[in-house]
Amino acid sequence: MASSPDSTDPLLRPQSTPLSDASFGSGNSTVVASPGSPIYQRPVYQRVNSLAEQMDVSFNSPQPHDDINTAYEGHGLGISNSDGQKRNSVPRVPVGSKSDPNSPASTLSPSTAKLAGKLYRSLGSHLEEEEPVGQYTTYNPSTPSLHQNFGANSELEDLNSSSPPTMVKEFPCRTRRPFQAGRGSRLAVTIILLAVYSTVFSGIWLVIAITKPRYGHTIIIAGKLSLNTASLLCAAFAKSIELSFVTVFVAFLGQLLSTRALRRKGKGVTIADMAMRSWVIQPGTLLTHFASVKYAAATLLGVFALLAALTAMVYTTASDALVAPKLKFGKLENRQLWGRVSATFANPAFIGLQCNTPISPNVDTESATTCIQIQHSGQAYHNYMQFLDIWTENIASGNSSGDLAQRPEPVGMLYDNTTVTGSWINIQNMTLLSNEYHRTMNNVTMAMPHAGVFAAARDSRNGIIQPQDLNGLGEYYIQASVPSPVVNVLCANASAEELAPMVFSKWPKPNNNGTTTPNTTTWPNNYNLTLPDSEKNTELDDIFGFNDVQVHPIFPKLPLKYNTVFNYSAIYGANAVYLLATSAEETYTLCSLRVALSPNCSTAYHSSMSGGHLNSHCNDPNDHLAYSRSEPKAHSGVWSTDWINVASEWALGLSLNAGITDGQSTNARLLTQLIPTSPELDPSLPSISEALAILAGNTLLLSTIEAPFIHYWNYSQTVPTLKDSQYQRFNATLQTQDYASGGTQSWQKIFYLVLLMIFITNLCCLGYFAVHRSPVTDFIEPQNLFSLALNSPPSAAIEGSCGGGPEGEHFQVPWSIELDKEKQHLYFESKEGWAQGKGRAVHRHQRSWGGRTDHEMEGSPVVRMYSRLKKKRTSFLWWGRGS
Structure with missing residues (x-):
């Protein structure tokens, strides 16, 4: 070091010493350091008398222009050694140090003085700051540091660096807290x-x-x-x-x-x-x-x-x-669902009670009958018109067919918000059937879904989430193992002679004494009123299965063309109703209608906020939910004897018996125009058998509302209507849509x-x-x-x-x-x-x-x-x- 430890340097004055008390003599500097130990050479910088400060002194003391260089010689840009020699590297000047205004002046060249003036003005705001607190150490230019490695590429590069150590101030950073936290911190x-x-x-x-x-x-x-x-x-x-x-x-x-x-x-x-x-x-x-x-x-x-x-x-x-x-369908699950049962299948009294009318029985004892006839006509005509619309569209698009399986499916409506789709089952070849009986014949069987599934799906006991519970966005599918109601419509062309035994107007007139007229041999088929019914055979007995139980229907007269007459027998055990129609060519067609529960079907129901869809699924060998799978003992062919009472009200509501008075019913006119004229189905028109099945479809739906979900009545046979409804379970598969991850x-x-x-x-x-x-x-x-x-x-x-x-x-x-x-x-x-x-x-x-x-x-x-x-x-x- 250039100065001894005993020397006094105003740069190393105590912190409390005012700047004005410092003296910048070259021989009075003191170094504060631990003797005998290497000094921590951190590259920090000390600001000594700057040129601007020295210029400030020289400018206040008039000197000849020629003596400027002499006065500031050896001081450079304010970075000075103790012996006054220049350095070739320029340490940066830390903010906060001051210079002694009484330091000796040196001579500056004009360019150096100008540069020093700029430096003085740029640092003027810092020259008055307090000196930061710290400790002093010695800066040794020979020690490698950042500015030595990088070099100081500035206008002061030509300063001499061969100078003794300069006193710089160091700011120690002693950690106040440990740099590793405890486990409980x-x-x-x-x-x-x-x-x-x-x-x-x-x-x-x-x-x-x-x-x-x-x-x-x-x-x-x-x-x-x-x-x-x-x-x-x-x-x-x-x-x-x-x-x-x-x-x-x-x-x-x-x-x-x-x-x-x-x-x-x-x-x-x-x-x-x-x-x-x-x-x-x-x-x-x-x-x-x-x-x-x-x-x-x-x-x-x-x-x-x-x-x-x-x-x-x-x-x-x-x-x-x-x-x-998100709203999504779950897996298909097998469940047992429950539905309410209140009456037997096709119970006319219960169906009448379900019809709402403002006319009470006290005003009109036939109010229930009137209501149900209006309901029959309204629903039947709605279904019929929808069916005809589909036919019209198919004909226009060329999708008509002579195969019943390819023709439009049966349709219906339930509760005005559920579309019903039936099925054509037990399809027979019309041509073969006609050839067998040597007349034009058509036999169709239509299955409709069990309407009780609709109410069961909404029963709280089953806990099925309804679309309205999901802001109208949900839906679900149910396939129920329940029997389906079916209607069979058999139509056959017949002559007036063949129909005479069943037409009252064609019977021989008896005398007052009860004997018949002499010309009995001219009666058709030698019909004799004195013979028992079992012997009153006709050409149509084998076709329609007339026997002692299923007796011949009796029609008042042969209807005129475009007219129909209707007959149902009140004899116990009868299971069919009959319709006699006359075409425009004045040919006659006899049709029978009868209803049963089929075990070879299942009912599917799809519900959404826009409405529901109820349809039947029949005669599918892969359908594991067919009712016959749940009840192997169930058998088909048991025709309902109760349904004929429902059908009587249905026929009156549709004016199917208007021909008795030559009423010229519009419905009868359309039906007679659908009578087949050849032993095969017309691809461009539905047959009268299909039309009658569609018209009767609503009676099947009404007959299964709150009816058993099995093929028989398992309550007292003397009580066809229960005072309080009972729950009955049935097998089903359920797939619901609800919110899930x-x-x-x-x-x-x-x-x-x-x-x-x-x-x-x-x-x-x-x-x-x-x-x-x-x-x-x-x-x-x-x-x-x-x-x-x-x-x-x-x-x-x-x-x-x-x-x-x-x-x-x-x-x-x-x-x-x-x-x-x-x-x-x-x-x-x-x-x-x-x-x-x-x-x-x-x-x-x-x-x-x-x-x-x-x-x-x-x-x-x-x-x-x-x-x-x-x-x-x-x-x-x-x-x-x-x-």
Whole structure:
């Protein structure tokens, strides 16, 4: 050093000494340092008498122009040695120092004086500041430092650097708190709690997505949760999982990188490693700062962090796709459903009671009959017109066919909001049948669904969620194993002679004494009224099955063309009603109608907010829900004797008997125009048999409302109507639509990887924090990184990065965290030898131990903590460059 320890220098005055008391003599400087110990050579700077300040003195004292250079000679730009010699490198001038106005003046050249004036004006606002508190140390220009390595490329480059040490002020950074928290610290507990929360709930979210639970009555309008509330809760939990995951994973990264930087044998951390934190918090930096991605993503930890960033970015989307409740169909389930039973099948009294009319029985004893006839006519005509509309459309489009199986299906309507579709069953070949009996014949059988399934689907006992419970968006399917009502319509052409025994107007007139007229031999088929019914045979007996029980129908007269007459027998045991029609060619057609319950069918019902669809499914050998599968003893062919009482009201409501008075009913006119004229079905027209079946279809639906779901009446035979309805169960399959978790599209299965990745990552982080329960300071956090970097020595390893940021190999420089044990100070330092062979000189920070040995400082808690972490063995989490 240039001056002795006993010398006095105003730059090393005590902090309380005023600036005005300082004397800047060259031989009066004092160096404050520990004798005999190396000095901590931190590249800090001291501001001595600047040229501007010296100029201020010289300008106030008039001097000849020729003496300016002499007066300021040796002082340069205010950076001076004690012997007045110039230096060739220019230390920066720290803010806050002052110069003694009484220092000797030197001579300046005009250009130097001008430059000094600019420097003085630019720093004028700082020249009056207080001198910062600190301790003094010696600056040795011969010691390598940042400004020596980089060089000072300025207008002052020509200053002489061969000068003795200059006194500079150092600001020590002694750590105030330990850099490793305890197990019970707030930081450690908070991280553990967040890790547990994120792991548990991400696991729950994954299980929900896999199991796809159905929420049933929980999420309906009148349920515990509305859809809006459920969706909001799901989104809130998903967001909390995402945020907690990001927090925990960033803390996990910070712990891994910080401990790696502290370990002695570790490879340190790079700037690219530090950027991984931003990937998770700000995924956009993957695009805006791609320079760091290509280096860090090549490591195992980088790949892990990259996956975590991408999955965290789409976690809420994955939750919305796989966990948030959505309206979807569940699996087809086999169930037993319950329905109410109140009366026998085709009970006319019960059907009449169900008809609503404002006319009470006290006003009109036939009010129920009147009401039911109007209901029959209204529903039958509606179904009939719909059927004819379909026919018209098919004819126009060329879809007509002579095969009954390919012709329009039976249609109907129930409760004005449910479309009914029947089935043509037991289809016979009309041509073969006609040839067999040598007349034009047509035999059709139509099945309709069991209408009781409609009420059973809405019964609260079955607990089926209705569309209105789901804001009108839900729907469900039911297939019930119940018998279906069927109507058989058999029509055959006949002559007037063949029909004469069944037409009252054609009978012989008896005399007053009861004897017949003499010309009995001219009666058709030798018909004799004195013979018993079993002997009164006709040509139509075998066709219609007339016998002692199913007696011949009696018609008042042969109807005129375009007219029909109707007959039903009140004889006990009769099971059919008959219609006699006359075509435009005055040919006659006799039709029989009878109804039974078929065990070879099942009923399907589909309900939605726009309405329902009820249809029958018959004669399918693969239908495991056919009623015959549930009741193997059930058999077909048992014709209902009660239905003829329902049919009588139906026929009167449709004016099918108007021909008795030559009423010229419009319905009869249309029906007679549908009589086949050849032994095969007309592709362009429905037959009279099909039309009558459609017209009678509504009676089948009314007959099954609150009727048994089995093929017989299992209550008292003397009580056809129950006072209180009873529940009856039946087999069915049910597929409902309600709110459930799980994806609705097959491509959404890719989101399972997102949920799985988040859960596995959470599990790893939780395991890490469970083992390492004393977290160190996260030096990768911006505030900690800033503090540590600001108090670390400069390094040529990242030369040129101070303006535009690091680039290229800067991202690969490994850094470790070192400790100045004497000053209890942590700082960043590039790893020694990392650039060997690349022609780069890596600056190493020179520490000062103040003459004390490591053993003497082992008692410091910070040193003990640092030594323990420095020597810690590699963690089982072997991410990246080396732990």
